[in-house]
Amino acid sequence: MSATAExxxxxxxxxxxxxxxxxxxxxxxxxxxxxxxxxxEQKSKGRGQIVLxxxxxxxCLAVTEPEANDExxxxxxxYMASVLARYRKTLMERTKHHLGYPxxxxxxxxxxxxxxxxxxxxxxxxxxxxxxxxxxxxFEVGVLDWFARLWEIEKTKYWGYITNCGTExxxxxxxxxxxxFPEGILYASRESHYSVFKAxxxxxxxxxKVGTLVSGEIDCADFRANLQANxxxxxxxxxxxxxxxxxxxxxxxxxxQTLEESGFTHDRFYIHCDGALFGLMMPFVKRAPKVSFKKxxxxxxxxxxxxxxxxxxxxxxxxxxxHINALSRNVEYLASRxxxxxxxxxxxxxxxxxxxxxRKGYKGFQKEVQKCLRNAHYLKDRLRGxxxxxxxxxxxxxxxxxxxLDEEFVRMxxxxxxxxxxxxxxxxxxxxxKLDVFLNELVEKRSGWYGEGRGExxxxxxxxxxxxxxxxxxx
Amino acid sequence: MSATAExxxxxxxxxxxxxxxxxxxxxxxxxxxxxxxxxxEQKSKGRGQIVLxxxxxxxCLAVTEPEANDExxxxxxxYMASVLARYRKTLMERTKHHLGYPxxxxxxxxxxxxxxxxxxxxxxxxxxxxxxxxxxxxFEVGVLDWFARLWEIEKTKYWGYITNCGTExxxxxxxxxxxxFPEGILYASRESHYSVFKAxxxxxxxxxKVGTLVSGEIDCADFRANLQANxxxxxxxxxxxxxxxxxxxxxxxxxxQTLEESGFTHDRFYIHCDGALFGLMMPFVKRAPKVSFKKxxxxxxxxxxxxxxxxxxxxxxxxxxxHINALSRNVEYLASRxxxxxxxxxxxxxxxxxxxxxRKGYKGFQKEVQKCLRNAHYLKDRLRGxxxxxxxxxxxxxxxxxxxLDEEFVRMxxxxxxxxxxxxxxxxxxxxxKLDVFLNELVEKRSGWYGEGRGExxxxxxxxxxxxxxxxxxx
Numbered sequence: 001m002s003a004t005a006e007x008x009x010x011x012x013x014x015x016x017x018x019x020x021x022x023x024x025x026x027x028x029x030x031x032x033x034x035x036x037x038x039x040x041e042q043k044s045k046g047r048g049q050i051v052l053x054x055x056x057x058x059x060c061l062a063v064t065e066p067e068a069n070d071e072x073x074x075x076x077x078x079y080m081a082s083v084l085a086r087y088r089k090t091l092m093e094r095t096k097h098h099l100g101y102p103x104x105x106x107x108x109x110x111x112x113x114x115x116x117x118x119x120x121x122x123x124x125x126x127x128x129x130x131x132x133x134x135x136x137x138x139f140e141v142g143v144l145d146w147f148a149r150l151w152e153i154e155k156t157k158y159w160g161y162i163t164n165c166g167t168e169x170x171x172x173x174x175x176x177x178x179x180x181f182p183e184g185i186l187y188a189s190r191e192s193h194y195s196v197f198k199a200x201x202x203x204x205x206x207x208x209k210v211g212t213l214v215s216g217e218i219d220c221a222d223f224r225a226n227l228q229a230n231x232x233x234x235x236x237x238x239x240x241x242x243x244x245x246x247x248x249x250x251x252x253x254x255x256x257q258t259l260e261e262s263g264f265t266h267d268r269f270y271i272h273c274d275g276a277l278f279g280l281m282m283p284f285v286k287r288a289p290k291v292s293f294k295k296x297x298x299x300x301x302x303x304x305x306x307x308x309x310x311x312x313x314x315x316x317x318x319x320x321x322x323h324i325n326a327l328s329r330n331v332e333y334l335a336s337r338x339x340x341x342x343x344x345x346x347x348x349x350x351x352x353x354x355x356x357x358x359r360k361g362y363k364g365f366q367k368e369v370q371k372c373l374r375n376a377h378y379l380k381d382r383l384r385g386x387x388x389x390x391x392x393x394x395x396x397x398x399x400x401x402x403x404x405l406d407e408e409f410v411r412m413x414x415x416x417x418x419x420x421x422x423x424x425x426x427x428x429x430x431x432x433x434k435l436d437v438f439l440n441e442l443v444e445k446r447s448g449w450y451g452e453g454r455g456e457x458x459x460x461x462x463x464x465x466x467x468x469x470x471x472x473x474x475x
Numbered sequence: 476m477s478a479t480a481e482x483x484x485x486x487x488x489x490x491x492x493x494x495x496x497x498x499x500x501x502x503x504x505x506x507x508x509x510x511x512x513x514x515x516e517q518k519s520k521g522r523g524q525i526v527l528x529x530x531x532x533x534x535c536l537a538v539t540e541p542e543a544n545d546e547x548x549x550x551x552x553x554y555m556a557s558v559l560a561r562y563r564k565t566l567m568e569r570t571k572h573h574l575g576y577p578x579x580x581x582x583x584x585x586x587x588x589x590x591x592x593x594x595x596x597x598x599x600x601x602x603x604x605x606x607x608x609x610x611x612x613x614f615e616v617g618v619l620d621w622f623a624r625l626w627e628i629e630k631t632k633y634w635g636y637i638t639n640c641g642t643e644x645x646x647x648x649x650x651x652x653x654x655x656f657p658e659g660i661l662y663a664s665r666e667s668h669y670s671v672f673k674a675x676x677x678x679x680x681x682x683x684k685v686g687t688l689v690s691g692e693i694d695c696a697d698f699r700a701n702l703q704a705n706x707x708x709x710x711x712x713x714x715x716x717x718x719x720x721x722x723x724x725x726x727x728x729x730x731x732q733t734l735e736e737s738g739f740t741h742d743r744f745y746i747h748c749d750g751a752l753f754g755l756m757m758p759f760v761k762r763a764p765k766v767s768f769k770k771x772x773x774x775x776x777x778x779x780x781x782x783x784x785x786x787x788x789x790x791x792x793x794x795x796x797x798h799i800n801a802l803s804r805n806v807e808y809l810a811s812r813x814x815x816x817x818x819x820x821x822x823x824x825x826x827x828x829x830x831x832x833x834r835k836g837y838k839g840f841q842k843e844v845q846k847c848l849r850n851a852h853y854l855k856d857r858l859r860g861x862x863x864x865x866x867x868x869x870x871x872x873x874x875x876x877x878x879x880l881d882e883e884f885v886r887m888x889x890x891x892x893x894x895x896x897x898x899x900x901x902x903x904x905x906x907x908x909k910l911d912v913f914l915n916e917l918v919e920k921r922s923g924w925y926g927e928g929r930g931e932x933x934x935x936x937x938x939x940x941x942x943x944x945x946x947x948x949x950x
Contacts, residue, residue, distance in 0.1 A: 022837040022838065022841065023624040023625050023627075023758075023837055024624065059612075059613055059616075060612075060613050060614075060615075060616035060617045060620065061613045061614055061616075061617040061829065062617050062620060062621075063617050063618060063620070063621040063829060063832045063833050063836075064833065064836075065836040065837060065838065066833075066834065066835070066836045066838070066839070076833070076834070080586070080830065080833060080834075081586065084586060084587070084589070084590075087590075087611075088589055088590065091590070091593045091595070091609055094608035094609045095593060095594070095609055097608070098607075098608065098609065100606055100607070101596075101606075101607050103594050103596070103607075103609075104594075105593075105594050105609070107592075107594075108592070109591060109592070111555070111556065111559060112559070112591075113588050113591060114559070114563055115559070115562075115563060115566070116584060116587075116588060116591065116786050117582075117583070117584070117786070118566045118570060118580075118786060119570070119578050119579075119580050119582075119780055119784065119785065119786055119787075120566070120786065120787065121576075121578070121780070121787070121788055131575055131576075131885065131886065131889050131890060131891055131892070132573075132575070132576050132578075132889055133569035133572070133573065133886070133889045134566055134569045134570055134573065134578075134580075136562075137534075137535075138534055138535050138536045139535075139536055140535075141534075141535035141536075142535045142536040142537050142538050143538060145535065145537060145538070146537075146538040149498040149499065150498050152498075164639045164817055164819075164821070165817050165818060165819035165820070166818065166819065167816075167817050167818035167819065168817060171816075175677060193818075194813055194818070195818055198813060202650060202677065202678060203677060203678070203679065204678065204679040283498075303819075305594055305596070305819070309594065310594065311591050311592070311593060311594055311595065311823060312594075312595065312596070312787070312821040312822065312823050312824075313596055313817075313819035313820065313821060338669055338673060341642075341646075342639055342640050342642050342643060342788075343640060343641065343642035343668075343669070343670055344639075344640035344641065344642065344778075344780070344788035345640070345788065346639070346787040346788060346821070347787065348786060348787050349787075354536065354538060355555065357538045358538050358539065358541075358551070358555060359541065359551070359555075360541075361539075361540040361541045362497040362498055362540060363497065363540065363541070364541070366497065410606065411606065411608070414606050414607055414608045415606065416606055417606070
């Protein structure tokens with residue numbers, strides 16, 4: 001190749017790039033550590049053990065330097081293929097046994113596999129072109145419009161973007177709130193997602209934790225008392241459209257009423273709705289307090305990998321154009337269009353969402369919500385029927401119940417636990433058949449855990465209320 | 476199905492979920508707007524026009540409600556397939572003509588397509604198990620270990636995670652710095668990435684912008700003067716291992732020396748290295764100031780979608796275990812293991828990185844770095860040979876040159892521009908052949924832009940130094 005030869009003879013110094021020695025390579029032994037081993041490692045860990053500050057290195061799949069003759073022998077390719085095949089098997093098994101997290105694992109994006117070869121990046125603002133041409137803004141804005149209709153705000157009045165996850169939505173919503181009210185106090189119920197309190201700390205905001213009812217909803221009496229004590233400062237409120245643990249939906253209308261009755265006019269508060277899971281379900285539930293920009297709210301976020309389902313975490317964030325303009329004016333010393341939290345953004349996620357929204361439509365989601373609520377009732381009823389403490393909030397598909405004694409069982413079904421309670425989130429991929437397998441296994445195993453001198457089931461009246469508790473004292 | 480029947484007869488109220496009316500649907504006309512149209516829209520926008528505050532809605536691909544008979548007619552499926560096919564064609568063309576962003580577009584992850592069906596989520600800390608079983612921590616930690624070796628820190632001494640992009644790495648590194656020194660001042664050269672200044676604002680930190688040399692490197696004389704003026708407060712420094720526009724590498728050793736000479740002992744400063752692109756290239760370049768945890772640095776971040784190449788943005792963040800322990804102690808009122816910025820994290824990205832690192836190894840990256848630097852020299856030499864102002868920093872593959880007059884040409888090659896300069900980043904997928912096509916087209920078109928009363932090429936001496944300027948005055 002003559003062009004290359006020409007370069008080689010130029011001023012470029014080959015020696016400049018030969019930095020030796022290269023980092024030490026990993027020993028051959030590491031090649032044998034595989035997925036199976038990792039599973040064993042997981043199982044041996046026991047109940048909720050936190051190993052913060054200790055690296056879990058025994059279970060990892062080391063990256064190894066290719067051997068000089070790898071291309072000839074094919075050993076490396078074979079090794080990698082075997083790791084991936086075993087990993088895939090693990091994923092299938094783990095996906096099948098999953099009840100604890102609100103992820104819809106039922107999706108088929110085969111039609112989109114053709115796009116995996118592209119490095120799709122929606123740098124910066126969805127509504128402003130960048131020079132990087134390999135983007136998916138046309139899909140992203142289509143998805144945003146769909147959510148804007150759902151939450152009742154006009155195209156010309158909203159701004160939003162597809163985020164990396166629910167946390168990014170909360171970080172963005174609360175940042176917008178802080179920029180609108182730099183001296184504002186952040187109010188959030190103590191059952192809010194941890195990212196809300198993380199935001200307060202990151203942003204150096206004063207934060208008030210508000211108490212909750214047994215259901216997990218924000219306690220508006222306590223909220224009112226806190227507002228009274230801080231009347232001089234604007235309020236930024238995180239409203240949970242579905243709490244993480246109990247799936248409780250804060251009463252948005254009552255929150256607004258409490259603010260108004262406490263003397264907070266609309267120009268002195270900002271409401272961010274954290275709709276991680278239920279932000280997409282509530283619009284289809286008749287009795288739910290409607291999430292709508294016709295009400296005095298500032299932003300709504302929802303996760304895309306939860307009710308919609310997506311191979312990787314993502315989310316949707318919608319706010320009012322007026323707020324984002326204020327934010328952007330403030331950052332004029334930056335690249336003027338920097339209104340997102342992240343700079344580079346996954347361009348595949350909007351296409352996954354676009355694909356599913358198009359296929360299902362509002363009607364399809366309505367049907368799925370109906371199915372999930374029905375199946376959640378089934379699960380709760382059967383638990384109570386078997387004498388197991390359980391609670392299901394009216395507007396929720398999250399069934400909270402007595403924590404299973406056996407940690408192995410908890411891990412197998414990937415239940416999220418907190419203290420004496422566990423929960424299962426009934427998503428579109430959770431069928432009656434799957435629930436029956438789970439229930440039968442639970443009932444059978446549980447009969448061996450308690451009674452005949454082996455102790456009693458835990459009392460969960462403090463978590464779920466005595467009416468939902470089936471312990472010796474309350475049943 | 477008897478189980479379902481049983482539920483239907485229970486207390487569950489079907490009517491609860493029939494919230495009507497559903498949001499209004501998009502008219503049929505929107506179905507016709509496609510990718511081609513969007514391209515036209517892009518082209519008509521002209522030079523760097525920023526439309527902040529205006530929604531770009533004419534070009535989006537609307538989500539439409541399925542018709543009742545769609546499953547029967549197959550119209551919707553056919554429409555979506557045609558949109559995707561056209562989009563894929565656009566992506567291929569756009570990927571082929573791309574020089575401006577430091578993304579390696581040359582990858583083949585066909586072997587990983589089998590994993591797209593899974594919702595892989597590495598919630599929270601990479602080193603701490605969560606109950607969600609569909610994760611890829613074993614790959615993530617393998618990748619982190621590889622980078623830890625590269626940057627010379629022991630397995631037991633580091634903490635890190637795979638981020639969503641370079642911005643998240645900077646947000647994390649600077650947050651750790653602030654938690655270590657709550658009263659610290661953030662210093663960053665004015666050519667630092669905008670995310671650094673965004674972090675200062677988000678975190679309510681005092682921030683000092685330090686001047687730069689013509690090369691784009693931090694001006695350590697100015698840095699020294701600023702340190703002298705703020706001796707009473709600890710220093711948090713963002714060091715650029717490759718600036719965004721000029722690819723300039725800040726002299727880490729000189730920065731440390733300046734701190735020490737200004738009386739800042741190691742317990743009074745924190746250095747975050749923003750190695751977005753070059754963090755992975757510099758270790759293989761002999762004369763480069765080495766990024767190493769053997770030096771008094773606190774954290775390093777690098778992008779995964781840049782030199783490595785990945786379908787979606789991602790990055791690697793490594794810091795010292797002692798710092799993350801301090802951070803985690805501080806957040807004990809949160810979920811105790813919340814040490815990342817994002818909560819849910821893309822579990823596919825670590826597998827992409829793991830796959831490429833395994834295939835290429837340190838030796839493979841060394842070869843690619845060599846090729847990139849060589850090809851960048853070729854590009855710079857040919858530009859200068861054609862009488863076009865151009866600059867290439869010694870340790871860089873980013874060639875900065877006179878901004879092409881024709882915005883159409885800029886868009887075609889997706890060049891990143893700032894004022895009178897443009898740049899091309901020579902990545903592993905940029906071959907001599909591709910550069911020749913670009914150069915020939917540029918030289919041919921440029922001959923029509925200037926001379927014979929049509930104006931002169933711009934002077935870029937202010938940006939690139941007079942020795943690199945080929946304008947009428949300086950050549």
